[in-house]
Amino acid sequence: MSERVPVRCPACRREHVYRVPTFPCACGTPVAPALDVSGEPTRLTRRVWHESWVTVPCPRCSLRSQWPWPELGCPCGAVLRLPLLVPGDAGGPSAARPAFQPVTIRTPLDAVTAAALYLRWLGHPDVRRADQRPPSGVALAARGLIAHVDPGPRTASTREVECLWLTAMSESAQGVHFSLAGYDPAALDLAERLSTPLFLLDRTGMPQAVNGAADTLAEG
Incomplete structure (x- = not known):
C-alpha cells in the first residue's frame, strides 16, 4: 500500500x-x-x-x-x-536531464525493456506494450507515440518502416523504430523520406540514432 x-x-x-x-x-x-x-x-x-x-x-x-x-x-x-528528498538536490527540481541508464540486452525481452526505458527518458512516462502486433517484434505505445522494437537477427526492411508509418498515421502519433540488427539501405531511404526516427540497439542497451529524425527526437 x-x-x-x-x-x-x-x-x-x-x-x-x-x-x-x-x-x-x-x-x-x-x-x-x-x-x-x-x-x-x-x-x-x-x-x-x-x-x-x-x-x-x-x-x-x-x-x-x-x-x-x-x-x-x-x-x-x-x-x-510537493517537496521531495532528491539526492544531490536542495529540494527544488533540477533543469538538467540526467544521463540515460541502459540495461544490458541478453534476451529479446531485454531489448523491449531498453527501448521502453529510453522512451521514458525522452519524456514518455506512460509507455506501455501496445495492443497491435507489428510484422516483427513488439509494439510499444505512449501518448502521441507508437514504437516498434525488433530484437530479431535480421535487418529491418522497408516493410517494417512502412508498417510503422501507417500505424502511426492511423493513430495520429509519431512512429519510432528500434532494431537490434540494423536496417537495410532501402529501409533507411524510406525512413528518411517519411521522417521516421530509427534507432539501433547495441548489446549494452544504449540506443543509437541512425537518421536525422532520430537525432532530433533524442535532442528533445
Missing part, C-alpha cells in the same frame, strides 16, 4: 491527505519518490516540461528512471507541487 502524507494548501490552508504514487521499475519493483514531509508544498503557477520530472532510483536494481513530479490539485484551484 502506498504511503499517505498530510498536505496543507498554502493558498486556502485546507488540509489534504496525499497518497504517494508508485511506478513500476523495469525489473518489476514498485518505486516511489521520497516526499519531504517537513517541507512545504509550492503553488504551481507556470508549468515547465523539464521541471515536471524527478529521477527516482530503484531500491532493488538501482536503475534510475524519470517519473512525474508529485502534484496535488486543491478544490480552491491551486495546483501544489
Whole structure:
C-alpha cells in the first residue's frame, strides 16, 4: 500500500491527505519518490516540461528512471507541487536531464525493456506494450507515440518502416523504430523520406540514432 502524507494548501490552508504514487521499475519493483514531509508544498503557477520530472532510483536494481513530479490539485484551484528528498538536490527540481541508464540486452525481452526505458527518458512516462502486433517484434505505445522494437537477427526492411508509418498515421502519433540488427539501405531511404526516427540497439542497451529524425527526437 502506498504511503499517505498530510498536505496543507498554502493558498486556502485546507488540509489534504496525499497518497504517494508508485511506478513500476523495469525489473518489476514498485518505486516511489521520497516526499519531504517537513517541507512545504509550492503553488504551481507556470508549468515547465523539464521541471515536471524527478529521477527516482530503484531500491532493488538501482536503475534510475524519470517519473512525474508529485502534484496535488486543491478544490480552491491551486495546483501544489510537493517537496521531495532528491539526492544531490536542495529540494527544488533540477533543469538538467540526467544521463540515460541502459540495461544490458541478453534476451529479446531485454531489448523491449531498453527501448521502453529510453522512451521514458525522452519524456514518455506512460509507455506501455501496445495492443497491435507489428510484422516483427513488439509494439510499444505512449501518448502521441507508437514504437516498434525488433530484437530479431535480421535487418529491418522497408516493410517494417512502412508498417510503422501507417500505424502511426492511423493513430495520429509519431512512429519510432528500434532494431537490434540494423536496417537495410532501402529501409533507411524510406525512413528518411517519411521522417521516421530509427534507432539501433547495441548489446549494452544504449540506443543509437541512425537518421536525422532520430537525432532530433533524442535532442528533445
